[in-house]
Amino acid sequence: MNDRKAYMALAVVCVVWGTTYPAMTIGALGLPPLLFAGLRHCSAGICLWIYLLLFLKRRVELSARHILRQAFPGILMFACSNGTINWAEKYIPGGLAALILSVMPVYVVLINLVSGTGKRMMSPKTLLGVILGGVGVALIFRDNLKDLGNRDYLLGILAVFGASLCWTLGTMYIKKYNTQTGDSLVNIAIQMCSGGAVLLVASYFWDAPASLSSVLPESVWALGYLVVFGSLITYLCYVYAVRKLPVGVVSVYTYLNPFIAIVIGHFWLHERITWVTALAFAATMGGVYFINRDYLKSFPVGFSRYPSDALSEKV
Numbered sequence: 532m533n534d535r536k537a538y539m540a541l542a543v544v545c546v547v548w549g550t551t552y553p554a555m556t557i558g559a560l561g562l563p564p565l566l567f568a569g570l571r572h573c574s575a576g577i578c579l580w581i582y583l584l585l586f587l588k589r590r591v592e593l594s595a596r597h598i599l600r601q602a603f604p605g606i607l608m609f610a611c612s613n614g615t616i617n618w619a620e621k622y623i624p625g626g627l628a629a630l631i632l633s634v635m636p637v638y639v640v641l642i643n644l645v646s647g648t649g650k651r652m653m654s655p656k657t658l659l660g661v662i663l664g665g666v667g668v669a670l671i672f673r674d675n676l677k678d679l680g681n682r683d684y685l686l687g688i689l690a691v692f693g694a695s696l697c698w699t700l701g702t703m704y705i706k707k708y709n710t711q712t713g714d715s716l717v718n719i720a721i722q723m724c725s726g727g728a729v730l731l732v733a734s735y736f737w738d739a740p741a742s743l744s745s746v747l748p749e750s751v752w753a754l755g756y757l758v759v760f761g762s763l764i765t766y767l768c769y770v771y772a773v774r775k776l777p778v779g780v781v782s783v784y785t786y787l788n789p790f791i792a793i794v795i796g797h798f799w800l801h802e803r804i805t806w807v808t809a810l811a812f813a814a815t816m817g818g819v820y821f822i823n824r825d826y827l828k829s830f831p832v833g834f835s836r837y838p839s840d841a842l843s844e845k846v
Contacts, residue, residue, distance in 0.1 A: 537775035540768035545784045549791025551761040552625035553800055554753045559621045561747025562754070563738030568617040569730030571754055572609045575762035576723030582763075583716055591717055600708065601718045602725035607701035609726025614733065615694040622687035624802035626793035631671060631691045633789045633815050636822040637664035638699040660821030667815030674807035723762070782823055786816050 558567045583589045616628055640653065640661055653661065671688075678684045772781050789812065796802035 534775065537772050541772040541776060541781060541784065543768040544765055544772060544781075545787040546791060547760050547765040548784065549629070549788040550795055551757060552620070552629045552792035553795045554757050554761065555617050555628075556620045556625040556796070556800060558750045558753040558757070559617055561745065561750030563734055564617040564621055565614055565730050565734035565738050567750065567754060568609075568614040569727045569734055571727070571757050571762065572613065572723045573727030573731065574754075574758045576720045576727060578758065578763055579716065579720040579723065583714075583720065587716075589714060589717070591714070593717075593721075598721055598725075601721040604701040604704045605722030605725040606729050607697050607704070609723055610729040610733070611697040612694040612701065613698075613726070614730045615690050615697070619687040619690040619694070622681075622683040623691070624796050625800070626789070626796035626802050626804075626808075627671070627675070627688070628691045629789040629792035630667075630808075630812060630815060631688065632695045632698070633785070633819055634664050634668060635695050635699045635702075636819050637661055638696055639703065640822060642699065642703065654825050656821045656825035660818040660825070662818070663814045663821065664818030667811045667818060670807055670811035670814060674805055674811060719766070785819060785823070789816075 555567075558564075558571075562570075583591065616632070620628055637660070640657060644653070672679070675684070675688065679688075769781075769784075793802075793804060793808065793812065797804045
């Protein structure tokens, strides 16, 4: 019975996190993107605090050092990464953003090689993974070659590559410094709120105020969906699945999320899919597979949409 529940939780993760990309595209159409992302993460963080304090009856003791230690990756991941993705999806398809973000494991290998903090020599499988990831990136640019003359479109693509790097750095920071540090759900709440707060401040300076006069109901619904399902329910399902199922089984979501984002974006938002898109997806997922299997065994389940230090805690 527990296995059935765990597989159901994993199914929620595979599907819902794939739908968050088109939901962010819809949100960016009717709300200023940084404001949208800031409201999403602040709301989710506050809801998580309420869940911790009122329903789980957790006793929370915080120090300034602990808050700062959690705020740093929160700003990297929720502000610099998710906020940037929200801005970029004003100009590029959500499925394309999901595909670009899937190259994060390639960043890990390259960062470790340059910094000397990881394995100094790549195995044949890891090397093949990096090469396939590079081919996927090349195909992404090849598929969008005719659109790259549009300055906003090009900036959107480059911004998502930067967002992917920020999420990778935040995840690596958590892996190196935050393991077993305090209550992981409290850590997530701090990270969400700190990233959301930075986005709200950034929205005041960079979002266009006039756009608030044209808020679409669809964007409000998208915001609610992302807070409740994308940021809360699915995350708890993810933690439950990780505890009950083998790591290799849970990691299937990393392959299904971009596929679902691309398919939903095509049929719902009329985003373009070409044979080059399919090749880019196949190459990138192949690269992720080989790197996950060989290089990232030290990471609990590869890269989740939320930090993985929560795996040692009880929900």
